[in-house]
Amino acid sequence: MWGDLQMKKNNTPPTYSYGSSAVPVEASKYVICAKDIVKSFYVGTPNELEILHGMTFNVPKGEFVSIVGQSGSGKSTLMNIIGALDRPTSGSYFLDGVDVSRANDKELSAIRNKQIGFVFQTFNLIARTSALKNIELPMLYGGIPAKQRRERAKELLEIVEMSDRAGHMPNELSGGQKQRIAIARAMANDPAIILADEPTGALDSKTGRLVMDLFHKLHKEQGKTIVLITHNNELAEETDRIITISDGNIIGDTGNRNIPREEAEA
Amino acid sequence: MGFFENVLLAISGLRSNKMRAFLTMLGIIIGIGSVIAISTLGSIMENSVMDIFNSQGGANLVAFQLNMKDDAQRDYIMDEDFITADMIKDVEQRFSDDIDVVAVNSGSSSGKMNIRRKDYDITLYGVNPGYIKQSMTKVIAGRYVTDKDCEQFRSTCVISDKQAKKIFGSERGAIGKTIALTMNDGNMIDLTIVGVYQYQLSGMMSAMVNMMGEDWNSEIYMPYTTFNRFQGTNEDRFYYFYVNTKTGVDAESFSTAVTDFLNNGYYRDNDSIEIMYMTAQSQMDMIDQVLGMLQLAISVIAGISLLVGGIGVMNIMLVSVTERTREIGVRKAMGAPNSAIRMQFIVESIIICLIGGVIGILFGILLGNIAGLIVGTTAPPTIGSIVLAVGFSMAIGVFFGYYPANRAAKLDPIEALRYE
Numbered sequence: 257m258w259g260d261l262q263m264k265k266n267n268t269p270p271t272y273s274y275g276s277s278a279v280p281v282e283a284s285k286y287v288i289c290a291k292d293i294v295k296s297f298y299v300g301t302p303n304e305l306e307i308l309h310g311m312t313f314n315v316p317k318g319e320f321v322s323i324v325g326q327s328g329s330g331k332s333t334l335m336n337i338i339g340a341l342d343r344p345t346s347g348s349y350f351l352d353g354v355d356v357s358r359a360n361d362k363e364l365s366a367i368r369n370k371q372i373g374f375v376f377q378t379f380n381l382i383a384r385t386s387a388l389k390n391i392e393l394p395m396l397y398g399g400i401p402a403k404q405r406r407e408r409a410k411e412l413l414e415i416v417e418m419s420d421r422a423g424h425m426p427n428e429l430s431g432g433q434k435q436r437i438a439i440a441r442a443m444a445n446d447p448a449i450i451l452a453d454e455p456t457g458a459l460d461s462k463t464g465r466l467v468m469d470l471f472h473k474l475h476k477e478q479g480k481t482i483v484l485i486t487h488n489n490e491l492a493e494e495t496d497r498i499i500t501i502s503d504g505n506i507i508g509d510t511g512n513r514n515i516p517r518e519e520a521e522a
Numbered sequence: 523m524g525f526f527e528n529v530l531l532a533i534s535g536l537r538s539n540k541m542r543a544f545l546t547m548l549g550i551i552i553g554i555g556s557v558i559a560i561s562t563l564g565s566i567m568e569n570s571v572m573d574i575f576n577s578q579g580g581a582n583l584v585a586f587q588l589n590m591k592d593d594a595q596r597d598y599i600m601d602e603d604f605i606t607a608d609m610i611k612d613v614e615q616r617f618s619d620d621i622d623v624v625a626v627n628s629g630s631s632s633g634k635m636n637i638r639r640k641d642y643d644i645t646l647y648g649v650n651p652g653y654i655k656q657s658m659t660k661v662i663a664g665r666y667v668t669d670k671d672c673e674q675f676r677s678t679c680v681i682s683d684k685q686a687k688k689i690f691g692s693e694r695g696a697i698g699k700t701i702a703l704t705m706n707d708g709n710m711i712d713l714t715i716v717g718v719y720q721y722q723l724s725g726m727m728s729a730m731v732n733m734m735g736e737d738w739n740s741e742i743y744m745p746y747t748t749f750n751r752f753q754g755t756n757e758d759r760f761y762y763f764y765v766n767t768k769t770g771v772d773a774e775s776f777s778t779a780v781t782d783f784l785n786n787g788y789y790r791d792n793d794s795i796e797i798m799y800m801t802a803q804s805q806m807d808m809i810d811q812v813l814g815m816l817q818l819a820i821s822v823i824a825g826i827s828l829l830v831g832g833i834g835v836m837n838i839m840l841v842s843v844t845e846r847t848r849e850i851g852v853r854k855a856m857g858a859p860n861s862a863i864r865m866q867f868i869v870e871s872i873i874i875c876l877i878g879g880v881i882g883i884l885f886g887i888l889l890g891n892i893a894g895l896i897v898g899t900t901a902p903p904t905i906g907s908i909v910l911a912v913g914f915s916m917a918i919g920v921f922f923g924y925y926p927a928n929r930a931a932k933l934d935p936i937e938a939l940r941y942e
Binding site for chain 2: 336339341342361362365366367368369370374376380382383384385393394396397398441445
């Protein structure tokens with residue numbers, strides 16, 4: 257069912273050339289390569305509303321970046337675009353070398369499935385479905401055979417230290433546990449980025465801390481590229497790099513404040 | 523995502539809301555159940571009618587009877603209008619190549635049989651030897667009424683096995699015994715038992731008899747000649763007579779020939795009465811037609827209930843889609859394409875209808891056979907009707923599930939994720 261939609265991943269640099277905005281060299285160098293991203297709503301009506309006014313930024317592989325902004329800053333809109341839930345009105349967005357801005361709905365689904373691991377503020381585990389099955393979900397839609405799914409899900413449970421909760425239903429888990437399952441789910445298809453939207457927003461500071469530690473662990477040990485969307489400056493300070501947005505514009509970008517790791521440079 | 527996974531998903535979804543799932547299925551259960559019940563009952567009734575039909579000689583049976591002409595000069599029947607024994611003999615001779623057996627019945631009379639100071643209700647019939655074909659009986663001891671009985675006006679009779687057992691202890695024990703009958707008009711007659719018949723009514727008839735509480739088979743047969751004399755007539759006259767043609771004889775052309783023969787001969791000068799015929803086949807066709815119409819009418823009602831059931835399924839699926847908007851958003855974020863979401867909900871709808879359909883089939887078979895038990899026979903449901911019912915319930919699932927499923931598939935993932 258998915259054969260024709262398998263995304264090309266980590267293969268030879270793509271040679272896209274969509275008009276003048278094509279940035280094939282950069283697009284192949286970065287995991288996220290966003291250029292002049294504009295997002296407007298009610299396009300073509302008198303109420304046309306531009307939310308993002310042309311954002312340009314790149315995220316190299318293995319970076320732990322946070323996007324910070326107050327509510328109403330365009331944070332959610334940007335997150336939807338980064339997460340391939342939405343397309344920019346204009347500008348280009350390459351995710352791991354694939355032009356998301358020109359993908360159709362079916363291709364967007366495949367991109368979300370293979371390249372993006374979502375972590376939500378409210379966990380969003382599927383109700384009445386065991387932790388293990390929840391983790392299997394992206395693999396289910398990815399067409400991975402049942403046995404492999406099961407093995408991978410168990411492996412992920414071990415990584416998030418939840419092996420003893422495999423059969424539990426979401427309503428039998430605490431908030432922190434739910435979020436750890438959600439993180440395991442986000443990693444199921446080994447995506448190019450983990451996109452976490454206020455992952456500690458619904459947790460108390462202690463469990464929030466545990467979740468953040470898990471992200472750091474994934475970043476350091478697995479070399480994951482993580483995009484953290486938050487309005488919490490303290491959390492943002494923990495990450496490699498902070499992109500600050502306000503009123504639909506990037507108003508600050510610290511760049512990677514840590515010494516880039518060797519794998520990231522390769 | 524495979525079909526099997528969708529099935530598991532749908533079942534777990536339904537299990538989480540059993541009551542609602544059941545109520546949703548109810549419409550389908552009733553619809554499919556009534557279709558199956560009707561088709562089961564239909565085949566039971568058809569079998570039952572077929573039984574009677576065949577036991578009476580089936581396609582070979584023709585009845586000839588008196589009929590008032592369209593331009594009749596009077597509205598009553600006179601003595602000279604009746605069919606006489608001579609006429610029947612004439613027909614028998616003329617058409618001997620075609621006729622297997624002729625049956626006559628010169629009417630019946632009710633009365634009581636007094637045995638050991640106890641009265642038993644009886645009905646006395648005057649018949650000829652051929653009548654055994656029409657009475658659905660089989661002689662199990664002694665003999666039936668014979669030509670000699672008729673010719674010699676013998677006071678013989680044939681009683682039922684139930685009567686024999688009740689009064690004489692056994693079928694054989696009854697042979698040769700004499701019974702005294704008192705008819706309701708005051709006449710009394712003594713008859714010698716020469717035979718015992720096994721009373722057997724197929725399906726529907728016995729059901730009716732049983733419902734009327736008549737567990738005692740009251741018919742007693744005696745020679746029609748003796749019966750007529752006993753009734754006070756010196757001539758043997760009949761309203762009707764039956765003919766069983768030989769196999770291979772065309773009932774229609776034979777019947778036309780016989781009626782033409784009688785109407786152009788004996789009845790040529792009769793201004794009001796003629797002979798008409800009725801073949802069993804035409805009767806059978808009529809019964810079939812009535813049964814068919816009945817079945818059609820109830821099928822229409824069943825169809826309406828399936829439609830209502832289907833709308834119920836659609837309604838619940840719409841509710842389910844709305845309730846699970848957020849789940850749909852999450853699934854889409856995890857990379858579920860629209861087709862997978864659509865499939866998930868269509869499968870759920872199919873499963874509801876399929877489970878409903880299967881319960882309906884079982885329910886229908888049960889209902890049809892309970893009705894069948896009252897009638898006296900049961901029948902297994904036809905494979906065709908089951909396949910049709912299963913297929914139809916799945917089709918309902920697809921048809922009424924498509925719109926809600928499509929709505930789910932078309933949800934904007936961003937909106938869906940934001941849904942509270």
